C-alpha cells in the first residue's frame with residue numbers, strides 16, 4: 001500500500017511525531033532529516049535495557065556515548081531524550097524489570113514448572129520483550145529510522161509511521177556522515193565492539209573474548225548466570241564456562257590461536273600443552 005507524501009508532510013509538520021532512537025546512525029540522523037523537512041519532533045524516546053538494578057545492558061563506552069548524545073540533542077535541538085525501560089514483564093512488575101529479574105523468574109506452567117527461565121532460547125527470545133515493552137504508545141505519528149536505501153523495510157511505513165530519511169532521500173552512508181559531522185557517531189561504528197547487550201547469546205567469539213579481557217566483573221556475572229541457567233548460553237549447547245576454558249587455554253598457549261579452533265582440542269589440554277611448540281612455533 002502506498003501513502004501520499006503530501007498528506008504525510010502535512011501531518012508531520014502540523015501534528016509532529018515521536019522519534020524512537022537506538023543511538024545508531026539512522027535513528028539519530030532522523031533528527032537532522034526532520035529539521036530539514038520541517039517535521040516537528042514532539043519527543044525523542046529510547047528503550048533502555050538493564051542487566052541488573054545497577055548495571056546497564058550496554059558496555060561503558062556506549063553508556064557514555066548515550067549521555068554525550070543526550071547532551072548534544074538537548075543543547076542543539078532543545079529536546080530531552082526520554083529513557084524508558086520495561087516495568088512489567090513475565091510476571092515481574094517493578095519500576096525497572098531487568099534481564100536478571102526475568103532470568104531468575106520461576107516458571108509457573110508448562111513442562112518446566114519450578115525451574116528458572118535462564119538464558120533465552122533460540123525460539124522465543126524473552127530478552128527482546130524487555131526492549132519492545134519499554135516504550136509506551138503515543139497518540140502522535142511515529143518516526144522510524146528507515147533509510148532511503150532500505151526499500152525492503154518500507155512496508156513497515158503507514159499513514160502514521162513515517163520515515164523522514166526516506167522522505168528526504170538520505171541513505172545509510174549519508175546518515176553515518178551526518179552523525180560524524182554532528183559528533184553523534186556511536187563508538188560501535190569506530191571501535192571493535194558490537195552494540196547491544198554485553199551478555200547477548202548471539203555475540204561472536206571475539207566479542208566474548210574482549211568481554212572477558214576488558215570487563216572481568218561482567219564476565220564473572222555471566223559465569224554465575226551460566227552456572228544457574230537450565231538453558232545453555234549458545235543454541236549449539238556451549239556454555240559460558242566452555243568459552244572461559246577455551247580462553248584460559250588460549251592465554252596459557254595450550255590451544256593454538258593461529259588456526260581453526262575445534263572444541264575437542266580442549267578435551268586433551270595436557271597433550272596440547274606438551275606439544276605446544278608444534279602449534280605456536
Ligand code: SF4
Nearest residue numbers: 127128196197200201
Ligand atoms: S542484544 Fe541480544 S540479549 Fe539484548 S535484547 Fe537483543 S537478542 Fe536479547
